[in-house]
Amino acid sequence: MNDLHRRNPCRLPVLLLITLSTVVGLSIVWEFELEAWVMHWLALPYDADFEDAERWRFVLTVTGFSLISLIIPTILLRRLIANTRSSYLRLKQAQAQTETLATYDSLSGLINRRIFMDMVRNQLGLKRPAAVMLIDLDHFKAVNDQHGHAAGDIVLVEIARRLEAIADDNGGVAVRLGGDEFCLLFLTFKHQSELCQIAEAAVSRLGAPLSGAVEPSALGATIGIARSWTDAQDASALLHCADTAMYRGKEDGRSTYNFYDSQYEKQRRAQADLELALRRAVEADEIVPYFQPIVALPSQEVVGFEVLARWLKPDGSTAPPSDFIPVLERLGLIPSMTHSLIKQACRAANRWDDRLRLSMNVSASMVTDALFPDQLLEQLRQEQFAYHRFEVEITEEALVGNLDVARQNLSKLHDHGVTVALDDFGIGYSSLYHLTRLSIDKIKIDRSFFEPGQTDHLPMVEAILGMARSLKMQVTAEGVEEFHLPHLPSWLANSGCNYAQGYLYGRPKPASSLFCYTHSSFAQQAG
Numbered sequence: 001m002n003d004l005h006r007r008n009p010c011r012l013p014v015l016l017l018i019t020l021s022t023v024v025g026l027s028i029v030w031e032f033e034l035e036a037w038v039m040h041w042l043a044l045p046y047d048a049d050f051e052d053a054e055r056w057r058f059v060l061t062v063t064g065f066s067l068i069s070l071i072i073p074t075i076l077l078r079r080l081i082a083n084t085r086s087s088y089l090r091l092k093q094a095q096a097q098t099e100t101l102a103t104y105d106s107l108s109g110l111i112n113r114r115i116f117m118d119m120v121r122n123q124l125g126l127k128r129p130a131a132v133m134l135i136d137l138d139h140f141k142a143v144n145d146q147h148g149h150a151a152g153d154i155v156l157v158e159i160a161r162r163l164e165a166i167a168d169d170n171g172g173v174a175v176r177l178g179g180d181e182f183c184l185l186f187l188t189f190k191h192q193s194e195l196c197q198i199a200e201a202a203v204s205r206l207g208a209p210l211s212g213a214v215e216p217s218a219l220g221a222t223i224g225i226a227r228s229w230t231d232a233q234d235a236s237a238l239l240h241c242a243d244t245a246m247y248r249g250k251e252d253g254r255s256t257y258n259f260y261d262s263q264y265e266k267q268r269r270a271q272a273d274l275e276l277a278l279r280r281a282v283e284a285d286e287i288v289p290y291f292q293p294i295v296a297l298p299s300q301e302v303v304g305f306e307v308l309a310r311w312l313k314p315d316g317s318t319a320p321p322s323d324f325i326p327v328l329e330r331l332g333l334i335p336s337m338t339h340s341l342i343k344q345a346c347r348a349a350n351r352w353d354d355r356l357r358l359s360m361n362v363s364a365s366m367v368t369d370a371l372f373p374d375q376l377l378e379q380l381r382q383e384q385f386a387y388h389r390f391e392v393e394i395t396e397e398a399l400v401g402n403l404d405v406a407r408q409n410l411s412k413l414h415d416h417g418v419t420v421a422l423d424d425f426g427i428g429y430s431s432l433y434h435l436t437r438l439s440i441d442k443i444k445i446d447r448s449f450f451e452p453g454q455t456d457h458l459p460m461v462e463a464i465l466g467m468a469r470s471l472k473m474q475v476t477a478e479g480v481e482e483f484h485l486p487h488l489p490s491w492l493a494n495s496g497c498n499y500a501q502g503y504l505y506g507r508p509k510p511a512s513s514l515f516c517y518t519h520s521s522f523a524q525q526a527g
């Protein structure tokens, strides 16, 4: 097409000139020479007395007409040719662009995901080795959020250039898979040590300060490595292995690299299954309240229950809170679980004697949520459960996160008659500041103070009881068991402890086992 573009402009005028001279030449020869001869030959009458001026007029007329009949089609033809040429050029450009787009990532100029997958597929189809280093930038979202997408694009291009250099140094191919996800592909066998060296170099080179607008501290890279000869022989599976290894690095604190490990993947899958099952469990109220009695001292009469979560699994087994609370905490599902537990616990306790109280464990994230008190009070109102029958148990960890909000929340609850107990007191912070500045009504002395056979902690218990007395707070002793310290309940009562809780008085039980606390039976029992 370029030749066409070059040749045509000069050819046309020359052609025109030749045609014109031919027309003029032929009409002169015709008018001055041939016309008389042909007329004679055809035996037609011919007047040979024309003047030269008339003959030239004929020549001019013929030339004029010829010119007109030539020029107009020529102009039209030229236009047509020009249009066709530019359409053809555009088509060619579009074709080239499409080919580039199909092969390369438009921002970074690196090979794109589709071609990368084709390359790996071909390589593995030929039973040849492939190693994939999946690279995910750390904190790239922050760059976009803080500096805008244009700055983000500059960073991605810079990262792409660095990756290209690493690929060139090590006989690999740099790929942009999409977003801030890149990849180095090696289509030869490489020893583990060699891959380690490349990955280490990549982590350090990609984490080096960036020239330009973005602050240097912002970025790093986490790498996951998968090899066809150890991990997977299928392109998608190989990429998945690299992804799993990369994810492990993200969990391990980023800016690191990991090789694929099937054991880790099994654990991750089990974790994912557990998370899914727990999401369902919370929705389906499979997490149920168990109730452990709390007795008043010295009478040892049941005055209420601590609500302790249990997961009744679909297979019939029961899981303790340590199996699921941390997972629900991570999933942000503790508020949903607590809501469901309060609903179930209040409905059960509403059938019991109305002197019995409920104590609910409330996790840190809820205590420091400004919406928590109103939501709790509203739920209790809906369940028609009197505020003064309800207690929240909080741990001191909940207070260190956001003390101001916690203080406001607790005082709001306290003002409405909901009591607040500080759980597990004596281990952890045991801060006087918390006790004196917050609306805390009760201390629960941790059960480690009453461990079997231990008596040397008792002076400490006495000290806590003395302090609580001075602060006008009530105290519950946790973990009072049947087989040790036989005189513990009376010792506690004599030392001024108000309540006790533990296996001596009862293990946590489902509501169905507590029919003895329904209005009439409890009245009989108490009587």
Ligand code: C2E
Binding pocket: 292, 307, 308, 309, 320, 321, 322, 325, 341, 361, 362, 363, 393, 423, 424, 447, 478, 479, 480, 481, 501, 502, 503, 504, 508
């Ligand atoms: P916690 O609040 O200190 O609850 C007391 C734990 O001690 C319960 O374990 C209870 O079964 C156990 N326990 C009670 N008496 C005795 C005893 O005499 N001896 C011994 N060795 N243990 C006793 P559980 O039910 O496994 O709960 C463990 C922890 O899980 C709770 O400790 C609490 O921190 C948390 N938890 C339980 N339910 C909930 C809940 O609904 N929400 C939140 N946020 N946490 C909960």
Ligand code: CA
Binding pocket: 306, 361, 393, 423
């Ligand atoms: Ca508790």
Ligand code: CA
Binding pocket: 423, 424, 444, 446, 447, 478
């Ligand atoms: Ca406790």
